[in-house]
Amino acid sequence: MIGLKIKKNMANDARKMLLKLSYINLDAKIKRENGYVVIPLSDEPKKELLTELGQGNVEIVDTTFEIQKRKPKSLKDYLKGKMDARKIDEIRGSFDIVGDIVILEIPEGLEEFKTLIGKAALKFTGRRAVFRKKSEIKGIIRTRELEHIAGEDISETIHQEFGSRIMLDVEKVYFSPRLATERKRVADNVKNGEIIVDMFTGAGPFPILIAREHNVKIYAIDINPEAYKYIKRNIELNKVQDKVIPILGDVRKVLKEREIKADRIIMNLPGAAYLFLNYAFDYIKDGGIIHYYEFASDFNEVIKRIESAASPRKVKILNKRKVKSKSPGIWHVGVDAQVINNP
Ligand SMILES: C[S@@+](CC[C@H](N)C(=O)[O-])C[C@H]1O[C@@H](n2cnc3c(N)ncnc32)[C@H](O)[C@@H]1O
Numbered sequence: 001m002i003g004l005k006i007k008k009n010m011a012n013d014a015r016k017m018l019l020k021l022s023y024i025n026l027d028a029k030i031k032r033e034n035g036y037v038v039i040p041l042s043d044e045p046k047k048e049l050l051t052e053l054g055q056g057n058v059e060i061v062d063t064t065f066e067i068q069k070r071k072p073k074s075l076k077d078y079l080k081g082k083m084d085a086r087k088i089d090e091i092r093g094s095f096d097i098v099g100d101i102v103i104l105e106i107p108e109g110l111e112e113f114k115t116l117i118g119k120a121a122l123k124f125t126g127r128r129a130v131f132r133k134k135s136e137i138k139g140i141i142r143t144r145e146l147e148h149i150a151g152e153d154i155s156e157t158i159h160q161e162f163g164s165r166i167m168l169d170v171e172k173v174y175f176s177p178r179l180a181t182e183r184k185r186v187a188d189n190v191k192n193g194e195i196i197v198d199m200f201t202g203a204g205p206f207p208i209l210i211a212r213e214h215n216v217k218i219y220a221i222d223i224n225p226e227a228y229k230y231i232k233r234n235i236e237l238n239k240v241q242d243k244v245i246p247i248l249g250d251v252r253k254v255l256k257e258r259e260i261k262a263d264r265i266i267m268n269l270p271g272a273a274y275l276f277l278n279y280a281f282d283y284i285k286d287g288g289i290i291h292y293y294e295f296a297s298d299f300n301e302v303i304k305r306i307e308s309a310a311s312p313r314k315v316k317i318l319n320k321r322k323v324k325s326k327s328p329g330i331w332h333v334g335v336d337a338q339v340i341n342n343p
Pocket of ligand 1: 174249
């Protein structure tokens with residue numbers, strides 16, 4: 001490989017200029033020898049540039065360089081050289097990490113490479129297990145089919161999020177790490193002394209975070225017995241036994257039986273929360289806030305639905321936002337609505 005040999009005291013300026021002009025071979029390491037520096041080049045610079053760099057004191061040499069060990073920057077980088085470049089392009093570079101577990105998508109046509117991709121994901125992320133999505137999120141309990149493709153065959157893990165420790169089984173309970181910022185946003189709005197209902201709590205990431213940050217009472221409700229098992233564990237793990245009350249059951253029945261009146265209700269069941277809006281308004285206090293979520297393309301219909309469920313009471317829309325993308329043109333949207341007693 002060719003290199004530019006230059007006196008040590010002139011090397012830094014030369015390196016900067018060569019880098020700017022894309023002459024440096026970044027796969028090789030610069031070397032130092034007897035008061036000189038040798039910069040690896042991918043191309044020979046023109047005579048005028050050599051003169052400018054070293055005023056006659058530079059030399060182009062043919063030599064060997066140590067190869068730069070560069071850490072791959074992405075899952076796709078890890079696969080380079082192991083798979084056809086066009087096939088690598090078909091892979092989605094993004095994936096979810098839940099605790100020790102990586103969950104990724106592998107397109108239909110790349111079935112035969114699933115172990116290779118899984119092993120690359122394992123290496124790249126340094127996690128313990130890799131699963132592939134086998135279905136959409138579906139059913140009442142909102143889980144998806146997963147296929148284990150690399151690493152240990154474990155589906156239970158502890159996910160850390162803003163200091164909360166959330167234990168769950170990725171095959172048995174819904175959890176999305178992409179909602180972390182949303183959960184933090186909601187938690188930051190809570191005031192001490194509130195009574196809160198998390199209607200669809202899953203493994204309990206909303207109530208755990210809120211209870212860790214505030215002096216409140218939270219009813220954490222879910223219809224999935226596995227979610228109930230984990231919310232109970234997570235209450236202990238995060239030492240919030242005096243603040244979070246886990247309840248297994250259909251939220252409609254639970255609210256009716258317990259006659260809870262809440263200052264704040266969280267409704268994170270975006271595919272079906274609209275079916276529960278009337279119940280939420282039955283149990284929210286005047287002045288209380290509902291955090292409502294839906295899959296929608298814009299906010300108009302969502303807000304109309306909230307206003308109609310609140311009627312005859314009025315609501316003030318405090319905030320509306322796109323939480324994350326669901327599919328092209330469709331968003332998981334969040335709307336915060338406050339019940340106004342004296343509009
Ligand atoms: C999208 S997950 C939300 C999980 C959680 N809020 C989170 O941020 O990870 C919705 C949850 O609602 C629960 N669910 C569905 N219908 C329900 C009902 N009628 N009553 C109580 N929980 C219900 C499901 O079991 C599921 O765990």
